[in-house]
Amino acid sequence: MATTYNTEMQNRSGMFAGLVSAVRGFEARRSVYNRTLMELNALNDRELADIGIHRSMIAQVAKEAARQTN
Template identity: 55%
Template sequence: MAVLVLNQGTARNEAGNGRIAKFVADARDYMARRSVYRQTLRELNDLTDRDLADLGMCRSNIRSVAYEAAWGAK
């Protein structure tokens, strides 16, 4: 009986470890995507209006372009 209880507790701990690992992986993924978003936003904001026009963009499009670069199209 003690072995059965021990095995059940181990299974619960492994399931909890899986959730923690997924949470950590999701957090790292979010931070990496957020970094791409912020870098893209910074680089596009540094461009002149003429440079943006050459790219076919205007200042009002910068946030949506940065979002698509990080997370893909909505």
């Protein structure tokens, strides 16, 4: 009986830890997305052209930057 209880508690602890890890990962990716979006939107069209980005591409570039975040 005690073994079953301990196993269930370990499973719940592991699930909770996984959930916390997933939320932290989401927050990190969201932060990168928002920061990238803000920084690229602050550039003028000439500066964006210099780095090969059109204003219509900003959201996609920010999504890609967030996707590459660990």
